[in-house]
Every structure is written in structure tokens, then in C-alpha cells.
Amino acid sequence: MKLSSSFRLSLLLAAIGLAAPLATATGAADPEASTGLEPASIGGAAALTLRARLTLQHPRVGGTMIVDVVSEAGAGATTAAFHVVFDPALLEPVPSEFREGGWLKRGGAATSFLAAAASTGDRVIVGVARLAPSTGARRGGTVCRLAFRALAAGPTALAFDSAHVTSAGGTEVSLRFPTLPLTIRPASRRP
Numbered sequence: 001m002k003l004s005s006s007f008r009l010s011l012l013l014a015a016i017g018l019a020a021p022l023a024t025a026t027g028a029a030d031p032e033a034s035t036g037l038e039p040a041s042i043g044g045a046a047a048l049t050l051r052a053r054l055t056l057q058h059p060r061v062g063g064t065m066i067v068d069v070v071s072e073a074g075a076g077a078t079t080a081a082f083h084v085v086f087d088p089a090l091l092e093p094v095p096s097e098f099r100e101g102g103w104l105k106r107g108g109a110a111t112s113f114l115a116a117a118a119s120t121g122d123r124v125i126v127g128v129a130r131l132a133p134s135t136g137a138r139r140g141g142t143v144c145r146l147a148f149r150a151l152a153a154g155p156t157a158l159a160f161d162s163a164h165v166t167s168a169g170g171t172e173v174s175l176r177f178p179t180l181p182l183t184i185r186p187a188s189r190r191p
Contacts, residue, residue: 101142
């Protein structure tokens with residue numbers, strides 16, 4: 001079944017919690033679409049993995065930590081929406097440093113990108129979609145780049161929640177999204 005652009009946009013917005021529960025093409029509420037994904041793997045056999053990758057392995061208090069969210073495959077994806085969950089006692093998002101990656105832009109595709117700190121204070125909401133989704137991403141790549149300021153020392157983690165990826169046909173792509181453990185080190189002492 002081919003989905004309209006407006007339905008695909010409502011799918012993306014509902015997936016990241018910015019719209020009411022999704023309706024199917026027949027208009028009935030879709031109970032599967034209004035729930036977040038389980039933390040291990042969702043969907044059929046071929047899974048796409050979203051992974052957070054640090055550019056600085058051991059951030060220090062007061063420093064800025066850059067996190068690239070990468071897809072390890074394309075899986076024909078045309079939309080991706082997810083939350084990156086963090087501990088607000090240790091990390092603070094830096095929205096002015098959020099950037100879209102090139103993953104869905106390959107081949108000159110026009111995209112729409114959203115990344116914002118949620119009002120809950122413990123997550124960043126991310127959504128990206130191809131505007132003319134006749135074909136999807138065929139290879140992996142960087143979905144987005146996020147930045148966080150380290151507020152306090154200690155062990156913490158970045159985790160994914162409410163993750164959804166859809167293909168050009170409008171079907172949900174199976175996902176894996178491992179948690180990224182990290183340790184924030186104390187600020188360096190200068191003589």
C-alpha cells in the first residue's frame with residue numbers, strides 16, 4: 001500500500017510524540033503505532049541498528065560531548081524518529097549544536113529535520129524524513145549529530161526510546177538500538 005506524504009508526516013510526528021495516535025489508511029486507530037518500541041529489537045528478520053557514537057570517549061565536566069547517531073544500514077528507510085534519553089543531573093543538551101546527518105539526503109533527496117530538547121528535561125526528540133519518499137536509504141550513515149554539556153562526574157548512559165523507522169512502502173523497519181554507557185570524568189585541574 002502506498003501512503004500519502006501527509007500520512008507519512010503524521011506517522012513521523014506521532015512516532016516522536018508530537019501528534020495524536022496514528023490512524024491507518026482506513027482511518028481506524030492503529031494501537032501498534034501509538035506505542036514505543038521495546039528496547040531490544042522490533043519487527044521482522046532484517047533489523048536496522050541505530051547507534052550513538054561519541055567523538056570524545058571520556059568527556060570531562062564542563063566540556064561538550066558530541067554524539068553522532070548512526071544507522072548501520074539503509075533498509076530502504078525514508079523516515080526515522082526517536083528519543084535519545086539521558087540523565088539530566090549529568091548531561092545537558094546543547095540544541096544550537098544539533099545537526100542533520102547525510103543519511104537520508106543521499107542522492108540529493110530533500111528532507112525535513114527536527115531535533116529539540118523535550119520539556120521533560122531528560123530526552124532529545126529527533127525526527128528526519130525524506131519529503132518525496134519514493135525510494136529509501138540503501139546504505140548506513142549519520143542520521144544526526146547531537147551535543148551535550150557534561151554537568152557532573154559519574155557513570156551514565158545514552159539510550160534510545162520511542163524509535164520508529166519506516167520504508168518507502170510505509171512499512172515499519174525492524175530496529176535494534178543499543179544503549180551507550182559512558183563515564184564523565186571530573187574537570188581537569190590546571191596548575
